[in-house]
Amino acid sequence: MPKKFDPLANSNAKLLRLYALLLSADGELTTNQITDSLNCSKQTVSRLVDSINSELNNCVKINVNGRVKSYYIEHYRSGLYDTLDPEGLTLIQMCSNIADGILTTSDKQKLNQTLEKALAYMPRASKGKELDIFNICKQNKGYIRYDNFDEVINRLKHCILKRHCCKFSYRKTQRSEPKEYIFAPLEFKLLKDVLxxxxYLVEIKGYSCQKAHEESRCFCVHRIVDVQELEATSSRIPYEAGKNQGFYGFMKDKPVKVQVKFDKSVESYITDRIWSDDQHVDFFEEGSFMLTFTVQSVPELISFVLSFGNKAELVSPDNLRNEIQRVIGSMREQYL
Incomplete structure (x- = not known):
């Protein structure tokens, strides 16, 4: 019997090494490449391939080109490679950068680990610095750190996925005493980097619940002190997650159409953005312009208009114009 190429490697070890070699290969491997890598004979390669195919439904494919025989795993090459591409991973990395401010430390670690694992399975020709192309640097005027809210976010996430109600304590401000709520969490929302x-606030009825109020509620995640998952389900509460009526404002109230006149100096900022789906802009000869749009939150509208100082004027409706006059009068008294 001829001497073994590698007397320390048994057949099972070579089988695993060959399978791993084919999985990680960027394309087909010839018989000579495999024998060099495994330090074995061509006959051993053929026998190992037969063993893999008998157990894994002929996953190893063989190409014969003249006297050259090559091997590859088709389901890996045409399946996993097709679902993992540098452009897709780059977009995931870009979204990760955008959402960096609201991700907890553990979520950031999981996301980075997932991207690293996905990149490891990319063909060799695709590996490199693709994930660094869309590095986004965010500038925040004021931000909230969510590093210490892993447990709160994960418990809320679990309740949302399982459609379970929960009980939590909530502080309206840092100095206020926490108040307890029974709540049916249905989705997360994000506004200006605040999660x-x-x-709905609910009343528990056995293993189910019913809405305590018809209006939905939003709570700042960073003000939630503790979350306790309840056995009661919220599956009977209808809710269209992510639905946006296309009106201006985060908090929902009765929609109202408004007109705001802006100075030409803020034209780019205003006209580049969508403030409501039904908005339209009228331009005047002197350069100013009128934005007509629908709002669903009056406090947010007032803050929006006042943030432009003398560059914006709420023209209609009259009752909201009067409210802004009242706010300006109060500010004037405060500074005089």
Whole structure:
């Protein structure tokens, strides 16, 4: 019997090494490449391939080109490679950068680990610095750190996925005493890098619940002190997650159409953005312009208009114009 190429490697070890070699290969491997890598004979390669195919439904494919025989695993090459591409991973990395401010430390670690694992399975020709292309640097005027809210976010997430109600304590401000709520969380919402949980205040009825109020509620996640999952389900509460009526404002109230006149100096900022789906802009000869749009939150509208100082004027409706006059009068008294 001829001497073994590698007397320390048994057949099972070579089988695993060959399978791993084919899985990680960027394309087909010839018989000579495999024998060099495994330090074995061509006959051993053929026998190992037969063993893999008998157990894994002929996953190893063989190409014969003249006297050259090559091997590859088809389901891996045409399946996993097709679902993992540098462009897709780059977009995931870009979204990760955008959402960096609201991700907890553990979520950031999981996301980075997932991207690293996905990149490891990319063909060799695709590996490199693709994930660094869309590095986004966010500038925040004021931000909230969610590093210490892993447990709160994960418990809320679990309740949302399982459609379970929960009980939590909530502080309206840092100095206020926490108040307890029974809540059916249904989705997370994000506004200006602040994470909210949306749903309904409920009353528990056995293993089910019913809405305590018809209006949905939003709570700031960073003000939630503790979350306790309840056995009661919220599956009977209808809710269209992610639905946006196309009106201006985060908090929902009765929609109202408004007109705001802006100075030409803020034209780019205003006209580049969508403030409501039904908005339209009228331009005047002197350069100013009128934005007509629908709002669903009056406090947010007032803050929006006042943030432009003398560059914006709420023209209609009259009752909201009067409210802004009242706010300006109060500010004037405060500074005089």
């Amino acid at each position: 909210y949980v949306a749903g």
